[in-house]
Amino acid sequence: MRLRHxxxxxxxxxxxxxxxxxxxxxxxxxxxxxxxxxxxxxxQILLSSNDSTSRVLPIIKNNDQYRIEFESEFxxxxxxxxxxxxxxxxxxxxxxxxxxxxxxxxxxxxxYSFKMDDLEQSDIIPCKARMQPKSCYTLLFxxxxxxxxxxxxxxxxxxxxxxxxxxxxxxxxxxIVALLxxxxxxxxxxxxxKNASTNDPNLISLGEYHFDKRNTELLINHKKIELTGxxxxxxxxxxxxxxxxxxxxxxxxxVWGDQGDYVGRTLDVFISKLRKKLxxxxxxxxxxxxxxxxxxxxxx
Numbered sequence: 001m002r003l004r005h006x007x008x009x010x011x012x013x014x015x016x017x018x019x020x021x022x023x024x025x026x027x028x029x030x031x032x033x034x035x036x037x038x039x040x041x042x043x044q045i046l047l048s049s050n051d052s053t054s055r056v057l058p059i060i061k062n063n064d065q066y067r068i069e070f071e072s073e074f075x076x077x078x079x080x081x082x083x084x085x086x087x088x089x090x091x092x093x094x095x096x097x098x099x100x101x102x103x104x105x106x107x108x109x110x111x112y113s114f115k116m117d118d119l120e121q122s123d124i125i126p127c128k129a130r131m132q133p134k135s136c137y138t139l140l141f142x143x144x145x146x147x148x149x150x151x152x153x154x155x156x157x158x159x160x161x162x163x164x165x166x167x168x169x170x171x172x173x174x175x176i177v178a179l180l181x182x183x184x185x186x187x188x189x190x191x192x193x194k195n196a197s198t199n200d201p202n203l204i205s206l207g208e209y210h211f212d213k214r215n216t217e218l219l220i221n222h223k224k225i226e227l228t229g230x231x232x233x234x235x236x237x238x239x240x241x242x243x244x245x246x247x248x249x250x251x252x253x254x255v256w257g258d259q260g261d262y263v264g265r266t267l268d269v270f271i272s273k274l275r276k277k278l279x280x281x282x283x284x285x286x287x288x289x290x291x292x293x294x295x296x297x298x299x300x
Contacts, residue, residue, distance in 0.1 A: 105136035
């Protein structure tokens with residue numbers, strides 16, 4: 001039973017790891033996809049201004065907004081800018097809705113902006129014909145905003161409304177559920193292990209051990225440790241008086257009876273053997289009460 005629960009626990013743990021790994025890998029892929037798409041847009045804007053040598057600087061992300069910065073100054077025609085952006089957004093399936101703002105590097109002033117929204121069909125594209133002079137510009141992209149809420153950038157299952165749930169939230173809540181299931185299985189397994197003796201009257205819990213008094217053996221970590229008949233009788237006597245000192249004379253009488261061949265020294269040998277077989281769990285000890293007898297010490 002314990003082996004079965006261990007396998008179930010391991011299986012659920014591996015499923016959780018794979019689930020989180022897939023979610024992380026997908027989120028990483030999505031982020032790279034967005035960056036590559038935006039760099040393509042940046043390069044095409046430079047090409048439209050007859051600049052084929054300047055670089056598009058690394059994309060900077062801030063929440064849902066991305067910054068495209070350029071190595072050199074350039075001039076742009078708003079109508080051409082809108083066409084370039086919309087063409088590449090559609091080609092790369094970047095977003096269903098987005099806002100683009102053109103910011104001057106030195107002042108932070110927004111010199112041009114437009115909004116595209118396929119879901120609501122409410123595009124806002126002002127001043128297409130007004131040419132903007134050569135200067136240092138930064139493009140600010142805000143992706144996936146529709147009616148004031150964050151829209152999913154990639155298609156979601158039809159079971160879930162796109163305006164209320166995203167891939168990241170699915171990963172988060174799915175991880176919480178899987179983790180709670182894993183914790184529940186672990187606690188159930190520990191509880192079953194601790195209470196194994198209630199299912200079988202012949203099993204006695206001794207810390208990490210289970211003492212099988214019918215088969216005279218100790219069980220721990222799926223291993224069996226055989227006991228002799230006298231060792232089992234001695235351990236059972238000490239267990240029945242757990243945390244209480246049992247006098248040597250009482251032990252000799254209960255375990256060996258009238259067998260005169262056994263003397264006090266023999267008892268010490270059996271105690272030593274039992275200690276060795278119980279050494280895997282330091283919380284279970286057989287204490288020597290000098291001049292009196294022995295006591296099984298353990299938490300109960």
